[in-house]
Amino acid sequence: MDVEEMMERGGVTKDLGIEFTVLEPEEVVATMPVDARHHQPLGFLHGGVSVVLAESVATIGGWLNCAPGKGAFGSEINASHLRPKRSGTLTAVGRPVHRGRGSQVWQVEIRDEGDKPVCVSRCTLAIVDAPGA
Numbered sequence: 001m002d003v004e005e006m007m008e009r010g011g012v013t014k015d016l017g018i019e020f021t022v023l024e025p026e027e028v029v030a031t032m033p034v035d036a037r038h039h040q041p042l043g044f045l046h047g048g049v050s051v052v053l054a055e056s057v058a059t060i061g062g063w064l065n066c067a068p069g070k071g072a073f074g075s076e077i078n079a080s081h082l083r084p085k086r087s088g089t090l091t092a093v094g095r096p097v098h099r100g101r102g103s104q105v106w107q108v109e110i111r112d113e114g115d116k117p118v119c120v121s122r123c124t125l126a127i128v129d130a131p132g133a
Contacts, residue, residue, distance in 0.1 A: 013056050016049065020060060028061040028094045034085045045085040045118070050110055051077060054121035057094035058106035062125040065099050071130035072104060079121040089113045094123075102127050 016037060022029035032038070032053050040046040055074045062072025090110050098105040103126055110119040 012052055016052065018053060018056055020057075023060065023064060025061070025064045026095065028057045028064070030057050030060075030092050032090045032092070034088050034090060039086075043086055045090075047079065047081045047119075050081060050090075050119040051079050051121065053090065053092050053110060054079060054094070054108040054119065055123050057092045057108050058104075058121075058123035058125060061094050061096060061106055062104045062127070065096065065104060066127060066130070067101075069130055070127050072125040072127055074123055075103070075126040076124040077121060079119055081119050082117045083112070085112060085118055090118060097122070100127070 016032060018030050018032045020028065020030045030053065034045050038045050038049045055077050058077075059072055059074055066072055090112060092108050092110045094106050094108040096104060097107050103124060106123045106125065108121045108123060109117065110121070112118050
């Protein structure tokens with residue numbers, strides 16, 4: 001399965017309105033609106049949604065850097081939530097820190113429409129045989 005096929009399947013990225021705008025091995029960029037779908041009970045952006053956005057960017061980047069027949073799956077992620085949000089648009093920019101045969105590490109910065117940092121994340125990906133390979 002290639003990256004385009006993965007993205008067409010949808011799932012959580014489609015449900016949350018995540019759209020990929022740059023798909024390069026050195027950089028992946030995605031945007032996501034912040035609305036009621038993304039809120040925790042007090043009406044602010046749920047930290048877990050920021051983590052979904054970050055891991056989605058890192059994982060797509062990982063797949064772009066895999067050898068044929070291999071795929072990337074998140075194995076560890078951390079996130080520092082820096083600013084609350086109730087509405088607007090987030091932009092996540094992911095860049096590889098390490099690309100090995102068995103693992104990759106991606107740094108993902110999430111900023112709001114005013115270019116203010118909202119979340120910084122680091123995601124470790126396991127490189128495995130791709131499903132159906």
